[in-house]
Each structure stands twice: as C-alpha cells, then as structure tokens.
Ligand SMILES: Nc1ncnc2c1ncn2[C@@H]1O[C@H](COP(=O)(O)OP(=O)(O)OP(=O)(O)O)[C@@H](O)[C@H]1O
Ligand SMILES: Nc1ncnc2c1ncn2[C@@H]1O[C@H](COP(=O)(O)OP(=O)(O)OP(=O)(O)O)[C@@H](O)[C@H]1O
Ligand SMILES: [Mg+2]
C-alpha cells in the first residue's frame with residue numbers, strides 16, 4: 001500500500017485536481033485507490049459529487065474519535081476508486097487536537113489498521129497550509145508529490161517545503177520520500193512558465209516529473225459535472241496528461 | 257480610514273494580487289494606503305520585494321505582543337503605499353493565541369491606535385482559510401471584498417463566506433459590510449467563466465463589481481520583478497483592470 005501526500009501550502013496549484021485525476025487514472029489502470037480528503041473545504045469530496053452522500057462519518061471522525069477508516073469510506077462510480085470524505089467539521093481539528101497526545105500520527109495509525117492489501121494506492125489531498133492536517137498526511141505517507149504551478153509564488157514556497165520534509169523525516173517519519181515535483185497549470189508557450197520550470201529543475205533536477213499537467217479548461221470544468229476527467233472528457237489534454245503521470249509514477253516507484 | 261479585508265478561503269484566487277494592485281492603484285491616485293500582510297506565506301511582502309527588508313517587527317509582533325503598527329510598517333518605492341509585513345512566524349499565531357483573551361480583536365485594536373488620518377485605505381490580505389487570521393481581518397474591517405476566480409470551487413466557497421460574515425456581524429463587528437464580489441482570473445471567452453459569473457450574479461446581484469480582473473500574464477510576472485503592475489507594465493490589461501477597480505471602489509464607498 002503506497003501512501004502519497006499531495007502537497008503545496010500555496011493555494012490553487014492543482015493539488016485537488018491532481019489527487020482526483022491521478023487517482024482515477026490509477027483506478028482505471030486496475031489499481032485499488034483510496035483518495036483521502038484532508039481539506040476542511042472538502043473540494044475533493046465535492047469534485048466527485050460525494051458531498052451530498054457524506055454520512056455521519058468523515059475523516060474528521062477518523063482523526064478525532066479513532067473511527068476505523070472503513071466506517072467512513074465511500075465508493076465512487078469508478079470501480080477501484082474510493083473516497084474518505086471531508087466536511088467542514090475538519091476545520092476544528094487543529095484546535096480540538098491542540099492539546100492531545102500524538103496529534104500528528106493519527107492518520108498514520110488509522111491507515112495502519114486498514115488490512116494491508118485493501119488498497120494499492122492511497123492519495124491524500126492536503127489543504128493550502130503546513131498545519132496539523134498536512135503534518136498528519138506527511139507523517140502517514142510513504143511518499144509525497146509537490147504540485148507546482150509554474151508561476152512565481154508556488155515556486156517560492158518550495159524552500160519552506162524542503163525544511164518541513166526534513167523535519168518530518170528526522171522526527172516522525174524517516175521513510176517519507178519526495179517522489180517528485182509535478183509542474184501544474186503549465187502554459188507551455190509563456191516565458192514565465194519556462195523560467196519557473198528552469199528554476200525548479202535547477203533545484204530539483206531528476207525529481208521533477210517529465211509529465212507536465214498543462215492548462216486545460218476541461219480539468220476546470222470537470223468538477224462542475226461531479227466527474228474526474230476520464231468520465232468528463234477522456235480525449236482531452238488533461239486526461240492525456242494525468243494518464244501519463246500515472247504511468248510515470250508507477251515506473252518511478254517500481255524502479256525505487 | 258477605510259479598512260478592507262480581501263477574502264476567500266479558496267486558494268489561488270487573486271487575493272494577494274488584488275491587495276497589491278488595488279492598493280497601488282489607490283496610492284497612485286493620491287491616497288495613503290497601508291497593505292497588511294496577514295498570511296504566514298507572506299506572498300504580499302514578497303510581491304513588493306520587502307521580504308529582505310523585513311526587520312525584527314512584523315504583523316506577528318503586532319498581534320501577539322501588541323507592538324504598535326508604526327513600529328513595523330515599511331515604505332515602498334511608491335509614495336503613499338506602505339506595507340505591514342508578514343513572515344513565517346505568523347504561522348504560529350493560531351496556536352499561540354489559542355488560549356488568549358480577545359484573540360479576534362487584536363488587529364482591530366492595533367489599527368484603532370493608529371492616528372485617524374494616517375491612512376485613507378487599509379487593505380488586509382488574508383490567507384486561504386477561515387481561521388484566526390482571517391477572523392482578525394474581518395473583525396478589524398469596515399468592509400470586505402471577496403475575490404472569486406470564475407471557476408467551480410471558488411464559487412462553491414461563497415456560501416461558507418456568507419455564514420461567517422453573518423457570524424462576525426452578529427458577534428464582533430456589526431459594521432462589517434460586504435463591499436463587493438470581485439471576479440478574478442476571468443477568461444472572458446470561456447463558457448465556464450460565463451456560467452460561474454451568471455451563478456455569482458444570480459446570488460449577489462449588484463454586489464458583484466462591474467470591473468472584472470481578466471487573466472493577464474503580466475499580473476503573474478510582476479511579482480518576479482518585485483513590482484506592482486503599474487511599475488511593471490502600466491499599459492497592460494491588468495493595470496487597466498485594477499485602475500478601473502480603484503475608481504469603482506471609491507465610487508461605491510462614496511455613494512454608501
Ligand atoms: N491543469 C489545469 N488546467 C485548468 N484548470 C485547472 C488545472 N488544474 C487545476 N485547475 C483549476 O484551477 C483551480 C485550482 O485547482 P485546485 O483546486 O486543484 O488547486 P488546489 O491546490 O487543490 O487548491 P487549494 O489550495 O485551494 O486546495 C480549480 O478551479 C481547478 O479546477
Ligand atoms: N488576473 C490574473 N491574471 C494572471 N495571473 C494572475 C491573475 N491574478 C493572479 N494571478 C496569479 O495567479 C496566482 C494566484 O494568485 P494569488 O497568489 O494572488 O492568489 P491568492 O488568492 O492570494 O492565493 P493564496 O490563497 O495562496 O494566498 C499567482 O501566481 C498570481 O501571480
Ligand atoms: Mg485543493
């Protein structure tokens with residue numbers, strides 16, 4: 001079971017879009033995938049039209065009450081693709097766990113109780129902050145993918161991520177591995193995108209995925225239809241890019 | 257002194273870009289403007305190239321130690337445009353003030369101690385969350401502008417904002433007024449943008465600004481040059497839109 005946190009504290013850089021569509025690509029390739037929505041804004045849950053079917057139990061109950069993950073997981077219309085949903089309650093997690101013991105290992109312990117061969121991939125969608133929820137994701141994860149919109153601010157946030165990864169590796173999760181940097185919302189023709197790509201590659205070299213997720217309006221339209229890109233427009237550039245990413249990711253972990 | 261919080265808990269919807277460029281437009285029109293960076297990621301401070309000149313004192317010290325705002329304010333190269341900067345320390349504010357009294361009125365009290373005719377406008381850049389920092393901004397503010405990227409998720413977040421504005425008005429700040437909804441990152445030719453605009457207008461009617469901030473790569477390039485749009489490319493569509501917004505905003509508050 002590979003557990004991957006999708007991270008960047010900068011807002012709006014394609015974390016949720018990546019979690020949903022990379023997850024769907026892996027599921028359509030025959031893998032069993034669990035998407036964990038770790039954002040109180042619950043965009044992932046909403047993206048797949050599950051906000052209405054969210055019952056009593058969400059990832060909030062898993063983190064605060066130790067409810068087993070299986071009790072809260074929802075299926076999607078795609079075989080092999082399941083969601084551990086979020087809702088607004090999750091906003092309270094930081095305060096509620098502020099004085100608790102082992103606040104950062106709750107997600108890890110919950111995932112550890114899931115039978116080992118239930119899922120091939122667990123993808124965790126993180127909020128735009130480096131708080132307790134992102135920390136739980138990084139503590140639980142075997143690997144992480146950092147999405148970087150090829151513009152100024154998203155690139156600037158990378159050094160802060162380096163620091164926090166090192167801290168997590170030293171103190172709570174030595175097996176956490178940076179699987180790759182994923183360029184997102186790439187407009188291939190602009191000088192800005194090229195300059196940011198050069199700077200990111202200069203710093204991270206081979207860690208940068210060859211796959212770049214190009215700007216493609218279909219990816220922005222899909223959530224309005226409660227769908228991932230493969231249900232909404234399987235011939236789009238967005239579908240092509242996320243399919244390629246799934247292939248590259250599996251090759252990368254197989255080689256590791 | 258008009259105090260305006262620039263808000264939306266959704267990430268990457270043009271809050272910082274609006275705070276900087278609306279502020280610059282007002283300053284270039286002769287107003288005295290203070291930009292308050294309320295985001296631990298300090299994008300606003302960075303946008304104007306001030307991250308290096310940030311001294312010992314930032315908005316963090318104002319909020320936690322009661323340091324006077326004047327002690328931390330930095331000038332910019334634009335006359336009439338000043339910045340109360342942030343740095344990474346601000347990330348700790350939520351925990352540090354977790355058990356303190358009057359945690360949400362700290363920014364308001366700090367601004368109340370600034371001599372009444374020091375600034376014409378105070379614009380507060382908020383982080384992508386509805387936590388203690390955004391709450392301080394909404395408690396201190398006389399008005400708020402909600403930036404809405406004309407795509408699915410930013411629009412979905414609006415109902416949550418309605419609730420929290422009502423709560424702030426009822427409990428801590430009856431004078432808080434929604435000044436307007438600002439469509440941002442608008443690609444005028446896409447159906448998605450049109451559909452989101454229709455839905456937002458259907459809900460908010462005349463509250464939606466006539467000015468729309470169009471997608472314009474110059475706005476994304478400007479921070480790489482440590483500049484606002486009027487220094488970077490004053491003839492661009494981005495400059496045109498933010499200039500128009502400043503005019504519309506002043507007309508709106510004059511009429512109120
Ligand atoms: N490659 C793309 N092409 C076009 N639009 C995209 C692409 N990727 C994401 N989007 C759109 O851009 C916006 C931001 O993306 P998304 O919500 O996935 O980012 P995020 O990092 O999860 O944001 P947050 O930090 O708020 O959680 C959304 O409206 C989404 O639909
Ligand atoms: N109208 C525009 N045209 C082109 N690019 C833009 C426009 N407005 C903002 N951008 C770019 O889009 C990205 C997101 O904008 P910005 O950082 O201002 O949003 P934000 O809401 O402050 O994000 P966060 O929630 O992370 O604080 C930035 O890279 C910015 O330079
Ligand atoms: Mg997201």
Ligand SMILES: [Mg+2]
Nearest residue numbers: 271272295299
């Ligand atoms: Mg910002």
